[in-house]
Amino acid sequence: MQISASQPLQDHSKHIINASLNYDNIDTGTQAILLYNVATEHMHIPAKLNTDSGPM
Numbered sequence: 001m002q003i004s005a006s007q008p009l010q011d012h013s014k015h016i017i018n019a020s021l022n023y024d025n026i027d028t029g030t031q032a033i034l035l036y037n038v039a040t041e042h043m044h045i046p047a048k049l050n051t052d053s054g055p056m
Helices: none
Strands: 016-025 030-039
Touching: none
Parallel strands: none
Antiparallel strands: 016 030
8 A cells, every 4th residue: 555645634634723821820829821722624535545556
């Protein structure tokens, strides 16, 4: 089976952004976390497999 490195994976987002902003004040015991996550639309392209029985 041969898989192309340039072929997108099925049902995965093309772009994903994950960001985190953390605050921790040891003196007062205050903690805060702000999270931001974005994913583009999932690709629903079926993968094409090479059925050639040659060497991998």
